[in-house]
Amino acid sequence: MESKVNYTAVGAFVIGMMMVLAGAVWWFSAGARQVDNTTYLIYATDNVNGLSPASDVLYRGVAVGRVSSIEIDPRNATLIRIQVAIKSTVPVRKDTVAQLSPRGVTGLSVINLSGGRSAQPLLPQPGHAYAVIQYAPSVFSRLEGGLNDAAVTLSKIANRLDTLLSPANVRAISETLRHVENTTAELDAHRQDIGATLDNLRRGSEELAALGQQGQRLGDHADATLEQVRRTAASAQAALQQLELAAHDWQRAGDNAARLGEVGTQAAQQLRSRTLPDYERLGAQLQSLSRQLTELSRSLQHNPNQLLFGAPLPPPGPGEH
Numbered sequence: 001m002e003s004k005v006n007y008t009a010v011g012a013f014v015i016g017m018m019m020v021l022a023g024a025v026w027w028f029s030a031g032a033r034q035v036d037n038t039t040y041l042i043y044a045t046d047n048v049n050g051l052s053p054a055s056d057v058l059y060r061g062v063a064v065g066r067v068s069s070i071e072i073d074p075r076n077a078t079l080i081r082i083q084v085a086i087k088s089t090v091p092v093r094k095d096t097v098a099q100l101s102p103r104g105v106t107g108l109s110v111i112n113l114s115g116g117r118s119a120q121p122l123l124p125q126p127g128h129a130y131a132v133i134q135y136a137p138s139v140f141s142r143l144e145g146g147l148n149d150a151a152v153t154l155s156k157i158a159n160r161l162d163t164l165l166s167p168a169n170v171r172a173i174s175e176t177l178r179h180v181e182n183t184t185a186e187l188d189a190h191r192q193d194i195g196a197t198l199d200n201l202r203r204g205s206e207e208l209a210a211l212g213q214q215g216q217r218l219g220d221h222a223d224a225t226l227e228q229v230r231r232t233a234a235s236a237q238a239a240l241q242q243l244e245l246a247a248h249d250w251q252r253a254g255d256n257a258a259r260l261g262e263v264g265t266q267a268a269q270q271l272r273s274r275t276l277p278d279y280e281r282l283g284a285q286l287q288s289l290s291r292q293l294t295e296l297s298r299s300l301q302h303n304p305n306q307l308l309f310g311a312p313l314p315p316p317g318p319g320e321h
Contacts, residue, residue: 037065037088038085039085040122040133041081041083042081042082042098044079044100044135045078045080046137048080050102050108051067052067052108055067057084057111058101058111059086060113060114064086064087064090065087065090068083069081069082069083091121092122093119093120094120095115096122096133097114
């Protein structure tokens with residue numbers, strides 16, 4: 001019995017399903033295009049193996065965007081320029097840090113954002129179109145760098161060991177060990193001499209200790225002597241200060257005496273130039289007055305009447321009546 005299949009209906013059904021799928025894809029893509037995203041730049045300093053365009057951008061494990069492009073920075077070849085589109089509702093702050101994290105065992109990587117405690121939003125620098133999110137190397141990159149440094153250090157150590165254990169150095173070490181063995185044998189042979197030397201050194205040390213104690217006592221005595229000298233110097237300084245004050249007093253007294261002598265000299269000069277001539281004139285007048293009084297007394301003794309009648313007239317001269 002032949003099956004009756006309507007190929008027309010099957011074809012129409014397939015076409016219809018394809019149209020439905022195409023509409024669904026267009027719907028989801030249109031919805032994705034309607035999401036408001038903000039573009040940021042990240043400059044990675046380590047290997048970004050496993051990261052590709054369309055890789056997820058996570059904020060503490062929550063998907064918040066996708067990687068738009070990955071390229072080497074044309075201005076600095078040591079940096080990888082990663083452009084990401086993140087939802088505008090995600091709080092990207094100044095302290096937000098981006099880090100590359102592996103996703104499971106697939107070998108793929110995602111960008112994980114952390115931080116965001118700052119209250120200041122991350123804004124583009126003047127003259128730049130996009131803001132730059134800080135980047136921190138991943139744990140694996142740091143481990144890889146540490147392993148590389150350790151490998152370099154081990155290589156240097158191995159090279160130095162090779163140099164140290166070269167045939168020439170091995171022969172030199174053997175010779176040194178042989179010399180040490182010979183020296184040890186000689187020391188063992190002179191063990192008694194070494195013991196005597198050590199006893200002498202011990203006695204010398206005791207004598208040095210005694211000398212040190214004597215030196216300490218001498219130092220104490222010297223300190224006491226210096227203290228006495230210091231006190232004597234202080235007393236002498238005080239006496240010198242007193243002598244200096246006395247000298248100043250004597251100098252002032254001498255200055256006063258000199259000024260007094262000058263005043264006496266001026267007074268004597270004034271006495272000679274003004275007072276003595278007056279006294280001389282007064283003495284001459286007194287002498288004249290004394291002579292006159294003497295003559296008056298003699299006249300009164302010879303003729304007392306002259307007190308009443310006056311002095312007698314002198315006798316007339318020749319030709320006078």
